[in-house]
Amino acid sequence: MSSTETRRHRVQVLGPHQVDAAAETLRGGGLLAFPTETVYGLGADATNGEAVARIFAAKGRPSFNPLIVHVVDIAAAEEFAMFDAAARDLAMHFWPGPLTLVLPLRKGHRLSPLVTAGLDTVAVRVPASPLARDLLAAVGGPVAAPSANPSGRVSATRAAHVVDGLGDRIDGVLDGGPCAVGLESTILRATPLALLREGGLAAEEIKALLGRTLPRDVTPGKVQAPGQLSSHYAPGRPVRMGVTVADPTAVLLGFGDIAGDLNLSPTGDMVEAAANLFDHFHAIDALAASLGKVRIDVAPVPETGLGRAINDRLRRAAAPRP
Known part of the structure; x- marks a missing residue:
């Protein structure tokens, strides 16, 4: 029996009909x-400090990196976060969906301090996945959930990715099949308004709602939101971007007309590329290992729409490891 198979037997994998059992695990x-709809999250009761601490232990995640709190609706978010008029408009328009808002904490909130990493703000969103919302409704409270992968590694878009990466460190996986978006949520700071992380909601959609340019603060000196570490989303081998010609020492992740060993989207469709990104990273890393290749090369992806978010993840994957 392989090590992967052994780990698969150590964690309970629940089907979509087992939401109540999944909620009981969190409670x-x-x-x-x-x-x-974005990626699989590693959830814990956001008001239970010991449970939240287990997230950091399981992921090997730096304590200064805050977590996103998932809730079932705006009313649930208002129990611990404060909305101004602009933030409320954004939430009303884009929730449920792949947008995370960084909002001021409400006085008397019950969240564990570990969730906010000592900040006076909290990152919160309402996911669009019906299964996720059924789970949150069954839990009846906020759930802190970063991506369900070891810290700095490729995010999980399938239950099997979770089991392979964290299967002996967690208590269960609710299997809802592959994630439709496949790219983490876009993160906006509400006050002052700024884009903190590109993601599954294109900045153009937000700009269209606001009617003005969206200020950007995607890699600040101080971490303000999840996913802002410079080295992140890394597979097991070094990554090189912008490659158009195959190298015999590397595997090539293609895009559009550059076929590669795997292709994010043969037609150059950004939505398809975003949905495939992490799944293909897992697959091409395994392919590189099987072929004895030393690096993962990636074909150029245009810096437009979701391409900016894709390239953001690629740059972080390619950054020097700490």
Whole structure:
């Protein structure tokens, strides 16, 4: 029996019909991976400090990196976060969906301080996945959930990715199939308004709603939101971007007319490329290992629409490891 198969037997994988059992795991202080439309999240009761601490331990995640809190609706978010008029408009327009808002904490909130990493703001969103929202409704409270992968590694877009990366460190996985978006949520700071992370909601859509240019603060000196570490989303081998010709020492992740060993989207469709990004990263890393290749090369992806978010993840994957 392989090590992967051994680990698969150590974690309970629940089907979509087992939402109540999944919710009980979270209410009992356990760690449960669950699907959203973006990626799988590693959930814990956001008001239970010991449970939240287990997230950091399971992921090997730096304590200064805050977590996103997932809730079932705006009313649930208002219990611990404060909305101004602009933030409320954004939430009303884009929730449920792949937008995370960084909002001021409400006085008297019950969230564990570990969730906010000592900041006076909290990152919160309402996921669009019906299964995720059913789970949140069954839990009846906020669920802190970063991506369900070891810190700095490729995010999980399938239950099998979670099991392979974290299967012996968590209590369960709610299997909802592959994630539809496949790219983490876009993160906006509400006050002052700024884009903190490109993601599954294109900045153009937000700009269209606001009617003005969206200020950007995607890699600040101080981490203000999840996913802002310079080295992140890394597979097991070094990554080189902008490659158009195959190298015999590397595998090539293609895009459009550059076929590669795997292709994010043969037609150059950004939505398809975003949905495939992490799944293909897992697959091409395994392919490189099987072929004895030393690097992952990636074909150029245009810096337009979701391409900016894709390239953001690629740059972080290619950054020097700490």
